[in-house]
Amino acid sequence: MNGYVEAGYAVALGTLGAYSLWLLQRSVKLKRALIPIKVTDDEEANPKGQ
Amino acid sequence: MRMPVVRTIIGVLSLVSVIVTVILGLFITPPDVVQGNLARLLYVHPPVAWVAYLAYGVTSLASGLYLWKPTRSMRWDQIAASSAEVGVVFTALTLVTGSIWGRPAWGVWWTWDARLTTTAILLVLYLGYLALRRVQVSREKRAKRSAIAALIAFIDVPIVHESVNWWRTLHQGATVASIGTNSKIHGIMAWTLLLGFIAFTLVYVWMVILRYEVTVTEDAIEALNISAWTLERENEIGSLSDEIAGLLSDNKDRTGTSSSKVR
Numbered sequence: 001m002n003g004y005v006e007a008g009y010a011v012a013l014g015t016l017g018a019y020s021l022w023l024l025q026r027s028v029k030l031k032r033a034l035i036p037i038k039v040t041d042d043e044e045a046n047p048k049g050q
Numbered sequence: 051m052r053m054p055v056v057r058t059i060i061g062v063l064s065l066v067s068v069i070v071t072v073i074l075g076l077f078i079t080p081p082d083v084v085q086g087n088l089a090r091l092l093y094v095h096p097p098v099a100w101v102a103y104l105a106y107g108v109t110s111l112a113s114g115l116y117l118w119k120p121t122r123s124m125r126w127d128q129i130a131a132s133s134a135e136v137g138v139v140f141t142a143l144t145l146v147t148g149s150i151w152g153r154p155a156w157g158v159w160w161t162w163d164a165r166l167t168t169t170a171i172l173l174v175l176y177l178g179y180l181a182l183r184r185v186q187v188s189r190e191k192r193a194k195r196s197a198i199a200a201l202i203a204f205i206d207v208p209i210v211h212e213s214v215n216w217w218r219t220l221h222q223g224a225t226v227a228s229i230g231t232n233s234k235i236h237g238i239m240a241w242t243l244l245l246g247f248i249a250f251t252l253v254y255v256w257m258v259i260l261r262y263e264v265t266v267t268e269d270a271i272e273a274l275n276i277s278a279w280t281l282e283r284e285n286e287i288g289s290l291s292d293e294i295a296g297l298l299s300d301n302k303d304r305t306g307t308s309s310s311k312v313r
Contacts, residue, residue: 030267
């Protein structure tokens with residue numbers, strides 16, 4: 001082949017692959033950000049004067 | 051079936067079909083009589099261009115459904131945004147793969163040909179659409195403005211498609227559309243091209259589902275941040291009004307005492 005064909009395939013697959021990875025990474029990060037965590041009341045955890 | 055399961059199935063199918071398309075396109079199909087090996091790029095370029103059209107079609111449909119009051123829902127706005135972003139990626143790829151093909155075929159990376167120019171305008175229009183979505187306004191206002199912008203931008207899609215018929219261009223006319231009637235491609239080359247169309251359409255569907263999920267989560271986080279901010283301000287206002295009420299009652303007590311002393 002002449003190099004142009006390989007370059008075309010590489011650009012197409014590389015761009016789609018990079019965009020897919022970015023989307024997957026963002027999806028995982030955002031899902032983690034929304035995981036509910038147990039929050040203890042300040043008063044309960046740290047009584048007055050302690 | 052749950053959405054992540056559907057997304058995973060489509061993801062696997064798209065990956066397999068893209069791999070098969072690449073193997074067929076690069077190694078199995080014969081070189082073209084006229085273009086030689088360069089024709090192998092055409093198993094990627096037209097399918098990618100088709101997906102760009104499809105993406106903007108979906109964006110326009112979803113935008114129309116958002117603007118139409120009986121079907122108005124933020125879900126349509128989120129689908130429109132997701133599809134437009136994926137469409138922009140595919141439009142950029144259309145231009146780049148076309149340019150890589152054009153250099154050896156036409157002798158130039160770029161020419162102000164009608165098809166190329168209208169496609170570049172299409173990319174700029176939808177980049178503008180995505181920029182418009184970043185403007186900090188209420189979600190409803192953003193959705194309405196974006197939906198109108200998407201419908202206006204879509205006017206360029208039929209112009210891009212018909213540009214090769216309306217103007218004398220360097221870009222070739224429709225070849226793929228004639229499959230089945232007066233096909234100019236045949237055998238394994240036609241099947242590979244068809245598989246390319248299916249593969250990249252599956253990739254598009256997978257990407258839009260994933261982008262939609264991300265958009266929904268982003269909007270939820272944005273709403274949470276806003277409600278946390280509002281709560282904070284409300285608490286501040288609450289403590290301030292308590293303070294003012296306390297000061298006022300202190301002042302009242304003092305005035306009452308002094309006035310009784312005067313009496």
